[in-house]
Amino acid sequence: MFDVRHAVLASFRRTLHDRGFVEVETPILHVDAGGAHARPFVTHHNTLDMPLYLRIALELHLKRLIVGGLDRVFEIGRVFRNEGMDSTHNPEFTMMESYEAFADVSDVMALTEALVVNAARDALGTTAVDIAGEPFDLAEPWPRARMVDLVSAAAGTVVHPSTPVADVRAIADTHGVRWEPAWGSGKIIEELFEKLCERDVVRPTFITGHPVEVSPLARVDPKDPDLSDRFELFINGTEYANGYSELNDPVEQRMRFEDEAAAKLAGNDEAGMVDEDYLRALEYGMPPAGGLGVGIDRLVMLLAGVDSIREVILFPTLRPEATR
Secondary structure: OHHHHHHHHHHHHHHHHHOOOEEOOOOOEEOOOOOOOOOOOEEEEOOOOEEEEEOOOOHHHHHHHHHOOOOEEEEEEEEEOOOOOEOOEOOEEEEEEEEEEOOOHHHHHHHHHHHHHHHHHHHHOOOEEEEOOEEEEOOOOOOEEEHHHHHHHHHOOOOOOOOOHHHHHHHHHHOOOOOOOOOOHHHHHHHHHHHHOHHHOOOOEEEEOOEHHHOOOEOEEOOEEEEEOEEEEEEOOEEEEEEEEEOOOHHHHHHHHHHHHHHHHOOOOOOOOOOHHHHHHHHHOOOOEEEEEEEHHHHHHHHHOOOOHHHHOOOOOOOOOOOO
């Protein structure tokens, strides 16, 4: 199993190096916990007498490097999220994130397919895998489906971020999906997708067109201002990757961050904060870029044919044995 893990990591590095990406290392201790929706681990630096957070994503520092002139960068590293544990979640896990100047979401989807297909070939000698007991060839083109279209089909009515929030709440109530008063239509649509649609996405599929409300770092879809230029890769009801055309407008990014901060004050522990250092980097100027994050542990699970993330991490987080 750990031969498979080693082969996957080596394959990712080889594919990215062959495409001109430079491997870098960024800080694990962050002043602001950003780059994802997650609850962070909090620590304290004694000498500086200041709180710090274990990183929940690699994103914001990697994009600072795009601002600084490194056009293609990636990092494979541990990230930490102070959340629940189950068969696909461990508090510390391994992510690969890459960022490419002058790329967009279509380029990132193509890169995602190449990374996964090459990893399968290098680790298994084949692109054929079993998913939910059925054979699939990862080398076949992966279909794409918009989140709002899948939710609309499952709900039996058109659902869109522009739909009045009262109407979307009523749809959520009908299907037993919880919502919070501070959530807009976009966030409730994401919750509807998780409840009604995720489990039915078995073969590798790019889910696209996430609401802007739940995509604070992604560029707006040029065809629909309520949706983002973003995708998530789902396989057998589980997210494996997330990518998008990066938002590089500092004015719009500040407004998105302020919305996140307001959501945090309203009680959403997973919402982000206003990252002034990152905003200053954007003010210097970030070129159009495409970004990608891939969960290494889940991909190893898929290729190794196991159902628990504990099986693919040498030292998973466990409760200590009781002592007498």
